[in-house]
Amino acid sequence: AEEVDDTATRPAVELDGVTKRYGEATAVDDVSLRVREGEFFTLVGPSGCGKTTTLRLIAGFEEPSSGTVRFAGESVAGVPPEDRDVGVVFQNYALFPHMTVGENVGYGLNFADPPEGVTRDERVDELLELVDLPGAADRDPESLSGGQQQRVAMARALAPGPDLLLLDEPMSALDAQLRERLRVQVRQIQSELGITTVYVTHDQEEALAISDRVAVMRDGRPEQVAPPRTVYREPSSRFVAEFVGDNNVFAGRVTDLAPAERDDAPRVAGVDVGGETLRVAVGGEGGDGIAPGDRLTFSVRPEYLRIDEGESRVRAAVASAEFLGETTRVTLGWGGRDLLVRTRDPLSGEVVVGFDPEDAHVIGVDRS
Numbered sequence: 144a145e146e147v148d149d150t151a152t153r154p155a156v157e158l159d160g161v162t163k164r165y166g167e168a169t170a171v172d173d174v175s176l177r178v179r180e181g182e183f184f185t186l187v188g189p190s191g192c193g194k195t196t197t198l199r200l201i202a203g204f205e206e207p208s209s210g211t212v213r214f215a216g217e218s219v220a221g222v223p224p225e226d227r228d229v230g231v232v233f234q235n236y237a238l239f240p241h242m243t244v245g246e247n248v249g250y251g252l253n254f255a256d257p258p259e260g261v262t263r264d265e266r267v268d269e270l271l272e273l274v275d276l277p278g279a280a281d282r283d284p285e286s287l288s289g290g291q292q293q294r295v296a297m298a299r300a301l302a303p304g305p306d307l308l309l310l311d312e313p314m315s316a317l318d319a320q321l322r323e324r325l326r327v328q329v330r331q332i333q334s335e336l337g338i339t340t341v342y343v344t345h346d347q348e349e350a351l352a353i354s355d356r357v358a359v360m361r362d363g364r365p366e367q368v369a370p371p372r373t374v375y376r377e378p379s380s381r382f383v384a385e386f387v388g389d390n391n392v393f394a395g396r397v398t399d400l401a402p403a404e405r406d407d408a409p410r411v412a413g414v415d416v417g418g419e420t421l422r423v424a425v426g427g428e429g430g431d432g433i434a435p436g437d438r439l440t441f442s443v444r445p446e447y448l449r450i451d452e453g454e455s456r457v458r459a460a461v462a463s464a465e466f467l468g469e470t471t472r473v474t475l476g477w478g479g480r481d482l483l484v485r486t487r488d489p490l491s492g493e494v495v496v497g498f499d500p501e502d503a504h505v506i507g508v509d510r511s
């Protein structure tokens with residue numbers, strides 16, 4: 144819904160039908176993507192889905208088996224990484240241990256002159272300031288925490304003033320608390336510079352928190368490309384619905400369709416799920432042609448399943464509960480299915496949970 148027509152502005156990075164094969168294996172499968180100028184764009188997906196390979200193709204560490212990578216409209220085929228004006232940060236920050244922090248950052252300047260009227264040392268100080276490590280130039284990298292080292296690695300990557308920043312799981316070696324703090328800092332640095340950034344992570348929560356748009360990848364292809372809110376609220380497939388956050392996915396036949404109560408209200412379908420009729424709003428895209436007999440797949444986020452409330456209600460039994468602090472994530476068993484709910488109060492035994500039609504999101508319709 145929030146997809147903007149991006150033909151108007153030339154994308155900073157464009158992949159056009161890009162495939163990368165390693166022998167029999169296809170790591171990246173006919174991918175077409177556009178990253179906008181100044182955008183924080185994230186590739187997220189499970190292990191082996193092709194995130195790192197996609198990033199390496201953009202960096203120039205790999206060449207596509209077929210298809211074209213373009214920067215600002217120009218093909219970069221055959222252009223080596225050092226001539227692509229990209230800054231790259233990997234998971235294992237790999238600072239040079241025999242150099243000071245300042246020398247590490249200065250190393251990034253080796254192949255580029257500092258801006259006019261600025262000395263090398265001033266530029267290094269400026270970069271350390273940017274990553275919130277002022278005055279750290281003389282320190283030994285090993286005296287820094289993992290998060291601080293990773294920020295130095297970012298300063299080093301940013302030193303030559305690249306057009307594009309590529310980050311491959313830069314936080315995965317850090318503990319959870321540090322990761323959350325560092326992601327806020329990374330986003331601040333990116334916004335401050337307005338630098339186009341492509342970020343790789345397998346952590347969907349991190350992807351939602353940090354990005355302007357995310358591409359959820361599966362088997363070498365992006366399955367959905369959209370802003371975090373859209374991916375979360377309107378997943379385009381069962382895979383996305385289940386990969387991004389907790390979710391409850393249901394499937395069943397449409398038994399009846401109630402006309403809309405108002406012109407701007409969606410119609411509501413009755414869907415037979417395991418003998419129970421659940422009521423689902425079927426407005427918008429794909430909802431128009433729905434007819435009784437169609438098979439509908441839909442999802443309801445745990446926060447929309449409520450105890451003793453909602454138009455569609457089912458009786459379910461508490462199977463397990465995890466205390467998360469603010470809420471408890473409870474798994475309920477319902478007719479051989481698991482239902483996830485989030486509650487503030489502890490639950491036990493049998494409960495009635497329900498949801499309203501407009502809190503269900505239609506993922507797919509099968510008319511066969």
Ligand code: ATP
Pocket residue numbers: 165168169170171188189190191192193194195196197345
């Ligand atoms: P992870 O999160 O585990 O790093 P990923 O999503 O980054 O995974 P890639 O590293 O891009 O995935 O790998 C995609 C697929 O391509 C995998 O099946 C991988 O085994 C394969 N692959 C990647 N690089 C090579 C290579 N150099 N030679 C052979 N196969 C490769």
